[in-house]
Each structure stands twice: as C-alpha cells, then as structure tokens.
Amino acid sequence: MANAASQLAPNAHSAGSTTDLMISDLAERFEQNPLIRPQDVPPSVDGFVVEGVFNPGAFRMGDRFFLLLRVAERPVPREGVVTTPIFDAGTGEVRVLQFRENDPLLRSVDARGFWYGNQMYLTTLSHLRLASSRDGVSFEVEPKPLLTGL
Numbered sequence: 280m281a282n283a284a285s286q287l288a289p290n291a292h293s294a295g296s297t298t299d300l301m302i303s304d305l306a307e308r309f310e311q312n313p314l315i316r317p318q319d320v321p322p323s324v325d326g327f328v329v330e331g332v333f334n335p336g337a338f339r340m341g342d343r344f345f346l347l348l349r350v351a352e353r354p355v356p357r358e359g360v361v362t363t364p365i366f367d368a369g370t371g372e373v374r375v376l377q378f379r380e381n382d383p384l385l386r387s388v389d390a391r392g393f394w395y396g397n398q399m400y401l402t403t404l405s406h407l408r409l410a411s412s413r414d415g416v417s418f419e420v421e422p423k424p425l426l427t428g429l
Contacts, residue, residue, distance in 0.1 A: 311416060313332075314346075314416065314418055315332050315335070315346065315348065315410060315418055315420065316332065317329040317330060317331055317332055319332075319418075319420060320332055320348070320350055320408065320420045321420070321422050322352050323350075323352060323406065323408075323422070323423050323424050324352060324364070324373050324404075326354055326355055326375075327352045327353060327354055327355065327364070328352065328353060328354075328355050328356075329350060329351070329352050330351045330352065330353055330403050331350070331351040331403075332348050332349070332350055332351075333348070333349040333350075333351065334348075334349050335347060335348050335349075335410075342413060343411050343412065343413060344411065344412045344413075344414075344415040344418075345409060345410065345411050345412075346409070346410040346411075346412075346418060347407055347408075347409060347425070348407065348408045348409075348410055348420070349405050349406075349407060350405065350406055350407070350408045350424070351403040351404070351405045352364070352403060352404055352405075352406075353402050353403045353404070354375050354377075357377075359379060359380050359381075360377050360378070360379060360380065361377070361378050361379075361380055361385060361388055361393055361402075362375050362376065362377045362378075362402070363375070363376050363377075363393075363400035363401060363402060364403070364404040365404075366404060373404060376400070378395055382395075384396045390402065391403075406424035406425075406426060407424060407425045407426040408420055408421055408423075408424055408425055409421045409425045
C-alpha cells in the first residue's frame with residue numbers, strides 16, 4: 280500500500296471516495312513540449328491558417344528524426360461568414376465554400392463543422408506533413424503536404 284500511496288498527488292488524501300484521489304502522472308513530460316505548434320507550420324494554401332497539429336508518428340532514419348504530422352487548416356476567418364475548404368480530387372485544388380452566418384439553411388455551427396441544408400461540412404481540411412530534425416527537438420516542417428485526404 281505504501282507504493283500506491285506514494286503515487287498519489289500531494290493534494291490527494293487516502294480516506295474518502297475514489298473520486299477524491301488524484302493519481303500523479305506516471306510519464307515524465309518533455310520540458311520543451313510542444314515541439315511543433317500551429318504557428319510553426321506554414322499553411323499549404325494561400326489565405327489559410329493552420330488550426331492544429333495532431334497525432335505525430337515518430338521514426339528515425341539514419342541520423343535524422345522524423346515526425347509525420349496531421350495538420351488541420353482552414354480559411355482565415357471573416358466576420359459574418361462561415362467557410363469550409365473542399366479538396367477537388369479531379370484537379371488537386373482546394374476551393375472554399377462560404378455561407379452567411381444569418382442564412383436560414385445554416386445550422387449547428389461550432390469549431391469543427393456545421394450543417395448547410397442536409398449537407399454536413401467540416402471547417403478544416405487535414406493533410407499529412409513531414410517534419411525532420413537532427414537533434415530530435417528542433418524540427419523543420421516541410422512547406423507542402425506529403426499526403427492530402429479526400
């Protein structure tokens with residue numbers, strides 16, 4: 280029991296319900312996290328902004344470290360307008376649909392998506408981007424997507 284008690288956070292107490300207990304973080308977090316932030320990644324489309332960098336897969340090849348990042352981008356926000364980026368698989372181009380916020384067909388707008396009529400749209404377009412580093416800490420992110428989803 281002493282071992283389990285030593286893993287409790289200092290503000291936790293051993294008496295009371297289990298919801299009163301706080302277990303300390305068993306992983307040691309890297310002090311320089313995050314390694315890559317949205318502002319560190321250039322948008323791949325003019326007029327877009329990077330909203331998030333997620334779920335990196337890491338690997339090492341030779342003397343370099345690599346991260347495969349999921350990057351979410353969206354058009355720069357404009358007041359009174361809701362936008363959605365659409366990837367055209369036929370042309371390889373990204374186009375932007377825009378709707379007025381007061382349009383009666385527009386519903387359920389939040390940061391991730393919205394409905395317009397009977398069609399659901401996402402507010403971001405995600406793709407995979409490669410980042411590399413010699414020291415495993417300072418990464419350079421490729422300027423263009425490695426792979427774009429449909």
